[in-house]
Amino acid sequence: MKLAVLAVAAIALSGCSPVDDSDVKRLALPVAGSDRSQTMWDLWLGAWIAVLVIFLLVFGLIVYSMVRYRRRSDEEVPVQIRYNLPIxxxxxxxxxxxxxxxxxxxxxxxxxMLRDVENPDHVVEVVGSKWQWAFNYLDETATQGDDVFDIGTTADPTELWLPVDESVRFRLRSPDVIHSFWVPEFYFKMDVVPGQKNHFDMTPTREGVFTGRCAELCGLYHSRMIFKVHVVSRAEYDAHLTELKDNGDIGAPQGAKEARTIAGLDQNQSED
Incomplete structure (x- = not known):
């Protein structure tokens, strides 16, 4: 019976795929967009199979008990068992x-998923602060080695640009509170912790515009900590970095100016 239940579950889910157009066949996940997505998909699919097997098994036992041990007459009462050690x-x-x-x-x-790429093609420093994101593109050939950045505000969210099919190392840091860097299409998120140097490697695998967000409740404007992710060709990526340099967005911002401001007092907290 167990093998039959497992076979039913496997057949029911065998047609599912992380890149299918149907939400049902993706099991409610967004269309996959990174090289690390397959690993998470396998775990997600396995969890669904396990849940389906357990559901069918338990539901089958419930129905069997209802039929097998039902009361057939007013005089016949099913045997009342106080305990059953094997069960x-x-x-x-x-x-x-x-x-x-x-x-x-x-x-x-x-x-x-946390496996490092030996020599990533690009390095992006992600700065999460109250309440915005900054993305620093480090040591890029398109800018002759000058670091450039994208930055925004809660009213005008920033944008992250990535080249398709090229590996990226994300270095995560925060000057204030814990944030969480999350792009649903990448099937991956990681906390951005003050004083903790977190990083992960990933390769975007399909072009498009996705919405990223902070997945950690970080304060008043947490809901506005969103950003757009543009996965584009290498030529478009280089053109964007060149535009940033031409606009004077050179260097590495430390986060929002108000990140170290004491609310209501307009006094800066010390760096210590």
Whole structure:
């Protein structure tokens, strides 16, 4: 019976894909847009299969019990069992085994997604601050090695530009509170923690304009901490960086000026 249930679940989900046009066949995920998406998709698909198997098994046992042990007459009462040791043992150990399997595959997927690229093609420093994003493009050939940046405000969100099919190392930092860098199409997010140097590598795999956001409740204007991600050809990417340099957006901004301002007092907190 277990094999039959597993076969039904596998057949039902075999047609699903992270790049399918149908939301149902993507299992509610957005269309995948990075080389790390497949790893997360495999974990997500496995979770759905496990949930479907457990649902069919439990639902089947419920229906079986209703039919097999139903009361057939007013005189006939089903045997009342106070306890059943094998069943109770199953209820105890089965969830432990399920959680252990989930934990194993989660750690395996996490290690694969956090795998570093030996020599990434690009390095982008992500600065999350109250309440905006800044993206610093470091040591690019299009700008003759000058660092340039995109920055915005809560009223005018910034934009992140990335070249398609080229690896990018994201260095994450924050001057104030914990933020979280998240682009749903990349199937990946990572916290931006003050004093903690986090980074991850990724390669965008399809062109388009996506919406990124902060996935950590970071304060008053958290909901406005969004940004647009433009995944474009290398020529368009270089043209954008050249435009930033021509506009004088050179250097590496540290985040919003108000990030270290004490609310209501207009006094700057010390760097310490």
């Amino acid at each position: 109770e043992a199953l209820y105890t150990f089965a969830p432990v085994i399920i959680v252990a399997v989930f934990f194993f595959h989660t750690v395996t997927s996490q290690n694969d």
